[in-house]
Amino acid sequence: MTDAAYRASQPSFEDLGTPLPEVTFVVVDLETTGSGADSAITEIGAVKVRGGRILGEFQTLVNPGGHIPAMVAVLTGITDSMVLHQPRIGQVLPSFLEFSRGSVLVAHNAGFDIGFLKRACVDHDVDWPGNAVVDTVALARQVLLRDEVPNCKLGTLAAHFRAATTPDHRALSDARATVDVLHGLLERIGNLGVDSLEDLLEFTRRVSPQRRAKRVWAKDLPTSPGVYCFYADHMHDDGTTRREVLYVGKSKNIRTRVRTYFTASEKRGRMEEMVRVATGVEAHVCATPLEAEVRELRLIRSHAPRYNRRSRNQDRLLWVKLTQEAFPRLSVVRAVADDGCQYWGPFRNRQAADEAMLALYDAFPIRQCTKRLSARKPSQACALAEMSRCTAPCQLGEAAQAYPELVEQVRQALTHDVRPVLGRVGRRMGRLVTQERFEEAAVLSTRLEGYTRATVRGQRLGSVARCPQIVAALRADDGGWMIHVIRYGRLAAAAHSAPGEVPQRIARETVALAETVVPTRPGMPAATIEECELLASWLETPGVRLMEVDGEWSWPIHVGISLSQTQGEGGVQVV
Known part of the structure; x- marks a missing residue:
C-alpha cells in the first residue's frame, strides 16, 4: 500500500473528534444575590479536571456592590459582612477566564451560571472567549430515566452517583459535587458510543434515545467517498429474512455523513422515522465522488427506497x-x-x-x-x-x-x-x-x-450518448487524479490516481477493466437520462482533462443560442 493510500484509509482527527479523556473540563458554580436582572455574583467556585484527575480549583467571594437579601443569605450562608472587603467581579473575571482558558465549561443548569458570566463580560467590556458549554441538567435528562431519579436537581444527582461532596449551596462545594455527577453521566453515555467531545455536545441536544443509540452503526464505516444504504430486515413466518432498502445516500466521507442521521443536525421528519424503522446501515466505497453519485442513482432506481424522494422516478419522462x-x-x-x-x-x-x-x-x-x-x-x-x-x-x-x-x-x-x-x-x-x-x-x-x-x-445528452468511449480526468483534492471511463453515456469505470502515480497508466488499466456497454437506440444513452446528465455536467466541469474521445462529442453550432433583448427585435446572440 502506498503512503497516500495508507493516509487515505486512516480517519483524520476531524473525523475522530477530541477523545473525552483528553478534554479539559472546568466545572463552575456561582452564588448570586438572586435570579433577576439586577442580581450580582457573590461567589465563584470552579474545578478543573481532565481524564478523571483534578488539575486545580478556583474559589473566591465577590463583592456584589449591593445588599444580599436575607433569604439568599440564609440559603448560601454568605452575608454582607463576608463580601464587604472582597474584590468586585471586574477584578475577579480576568483570573477566572485565565483559569478556564481553552477548556470546556460545565455547569448544572448552565444557562444560569454561564449567563451571569457572559453578562459580567459585557458590563466590563471583556470579550467572552466562547468556550464550549456542557449542561449536566440537559445531559442527565437525556441519560437517566424517571425510575432512576425523581428529578435532576444537583442534590438528587449527587446522591444517585454517590458524590464525595454533598452540595450545600456554596460555589466550590457544588462545583465539586457537579464533577462527580459529570463523571457518572460520562460513564453512562460511554456505552452509547459517545467517546468524543463532539459526541458529547451533540448528545445534549433533543434527539430521541432510540435514534441516538443507533449512532454506533457509523463507528466502523469507512471515511472514503461512496454510498450508504439504511435497511430493515423483515422476518417471515417460514424463518427467512427479507432485506428492504429504506434509504440510499452518498457522501465524500461515509462515516461522517451517516453519523449526522443520529444527531440534531438532521431535521427532516421522515429521516427520524427512517432511522427508527432501520435495523442497520451498509456502505459501498467508491473510487471517486462521481462514481458515488452514479451508484446512488442506480441503487435508488433498483430498490425504489420508500424514504428517498429525489430520483425515484428516473424513467418517468x-x-x-x-x-x-x-x-x-x-x-x-x-x-x-x-x-x-x-x-x-x-x-x-x-x-x-x-x-x-x-x-x-x-x-x-x-x-x-x-x-x-x-x-x-x-x-x-x-x-x-x-x-x-x-x-x-x-x-x-x-x-x-x-x-x-x-x-x-x-x-x-x-x-x-x-x-x-x-x-x-x-x-x-x-x-x-x-x-x-x-x-x-x-x-x-x-x-x-x-x-x-x-x-x-437533448443535444447535451445525445452528444455524450453517441460516443463509444470518453476517458477524462479531474484533479482530486489530494493532488491525484479522478479518472472516469464513459461509454455511450454510461459510467463504465472510475479510478483514483494517487499523487506520485502515473495517471495515464491508471487510465489504461481502468479502461481495460471497464464495463462493456452496448449502445441502445441512436442518440439515447445506455444509462438513465439522470445518470447521463450527471456525467455531462462532470465533463463540463472546469479543469476536466480529456484523455481519449472515441467519437464526436459536439453540438450543432446554432443550438446553444438564446433570444437577445439588447440587439433589437428578434435578434439572437450566442451564449
Missing part, C-alpha cells in the same frame, strides 16, 4: 415525437421507440412539453390535430386553418405538396438550428412589447425558454 405518417405532427409520448421517428426532449412533465411545443406552433404552422389524415382523400379543415395557424394539408393541393418542406424545417428546429423559432417568435414578442401587451409577451418568453432548454438538453 416525456418526449415530443415528430410522427411518420401522411402529414406528420408533434405528439407527446412516454418512451423513445426504435421506429425511425424524430424524438425531442426529455421533459419532466406534460406542462413543460406542451409549453415547448407551443413555441414551435408559434413559429411553424404545422398541424396540431390528432386525427389520422389521408394523403389521397381530402378532409375538412379545422379552425386553426382559418386563423392561419395551420397550412391545412388535409385539403391536399399546394398545401399538401409544401408540407414536407415545413416538416423538415420543424425537424431542423428540433435538432440543428433554433434561430428560425427565436427569430419568428421574437419578432412577435417585439410587437407585443411595443403594444404594451407585456403579459402576452411574457407567455411567449416562457415558451421560448422551454423550447431552447429542451433543445440544448
Whole structure:
C-alpha cells in the first residue's frame, strides 16, 4: 500500500473528534444575590479536571456592590459582612477566564451560571472567549430515566452517583459535587458510543434515545467517498429474512455523513422515522465522488427506497415525437421507440412539453390535430386553418405538396438550428412589447425558454450518448487524479490516481477493466437520462482533462443560442 493510500484509509482527527479523556473540563458554580436582572455574583467556585484527575480549583467571594437579601443569605450562608472587603467581579473575571482558558465549561443548569458570566463580560467590556458549554441538567435528562431519579436537581444527582461532596449551596462545594455527577453521566453515555467531545455536545441536544443509540452503526464505516444504504430486515413466518432498502445516500466521507442521521443536525421528519424503522446501515466505497453519485442513482432506481424522494422516478419522462405518417405532427409520448421517428426532449412533465411545443406552433404552422389524415382523400379543415395557424394539408393541393418542406424545417428546429423559432417568435414578442401587451409577451418568453432548454438538453445528452468511449480526468483534492471511463453515456469505470502515480497508466488499466456497454437506440444513452446528465455536467466541469474521445462529442453550432433583448427585435446572440 502506498503512503497516500495508507493516509487515505486512516480517519483524520476531524473525523475522530477530541477523545473525552483528553478534554479539559472546568466545572463552575456561582452564588448570586438572586435570579433577576439586577442580581450580582457573590461567589465563584470552579474545578478543573481532565481524564478523571483534578488539575486545580478556583474559589473566591465577590463583592456584589449591593445588599444580599436575607433569604439568599440564609440559603448560601454568605452575608454582607463576608463580601464587604472582597474584590468586585471586574477584578475577579480576568483570573477566572485565565483559569478556564481553552477548556470546556460545565455547569448544572448552565444557562444560569454561564449567563451571569457572559453578562459580567459585557458590563466590563471583556470579550467572552466562547468556550464550549456542557449542561449536566440537559445531559442527565437525556441519560437517566424517571425510575432512576425523581428529578435532576444537583442534590438528587449527587446522591444517585454517590458524590464525595454533598452540595450545600456554596460555589466550590457544588462545583465539586457537579464533577462527580459529570463523571457518572460520562460513564453512562460511554456505552452509547459517545467517546468524543463532539459526541458529547451533540448528545445534549433533543434527539430521541432510540435514534441516538443507533449512532454506533457509523463507528466502523469507512471515511472514503461512496454510498450508504439504511435497511430493515423483515422476518417471515417460514424463518427467512427479507432485506428492504429504506434509504440510499452518498457522501465524500461515509462515516461522517451517516453519523449526522443520529444527531440534531438532521431535521427532516421522515429521516427520524427512517432511522427508527432501520435495523442497520451498509456502505459501498467508491473510487471517486462521481462514481458515488452514479451508484446512488442506480441503487435508488433498483430498490425504489420508500424514504428517498429525489430520483425515484428516473424513467418517468416525456418526449415530443415528430410522427411518420401522411402529414406528420408533434405528439407527446412516454418512451423513445426504435421506429425511425424524430424524438425531442426529455421533459419532466406534460406542462413543460406542451409549453415547448407551443413555441414551435408559434413559429411553424404545422398541424396540431390528432386525427389520422389521408394523403389521397381530402378532409375538412379545422379552425386553426382559418386563423392561419395551420397550412391545412388535409385539403391536399399546394398545401399538401409544401408540407414536407415545413416538416423538415420543424425537424431542423428540433435538432440543428433554433434561430428560425427565436427569430419568428421574437419578432412577435417585439410587437407585443411595443403594444404594451407585456403579459402576452411574457407567455411567449416562457415558451421560448422551454423550447431552447429542451433543445440544448437533448443535444447535451445525445452528444455524450453517441460516443463509444470518453476517458477524462479531474484533479482530486489530494493532488491525484479522478479518472472516469464513459461509454455511450454510461459510467463504465472510475479510478483514483494517487499523487506520485502515473495517471495515464491508471487510465489504461481502468479502461481495460471497464464495463462493456452496448449502445441502445441512436442518440439515447445506455444509462438513465439522470445518470447521463450527471456525467455531462462532470465533463463540463472546469479543469476536466480529456484523455481519449472515441467519437464526436459536439453540438450543432446554432443550438446553444438564446433570444437577445439588447440587439433589437428578434435578434439572437450566442451564449
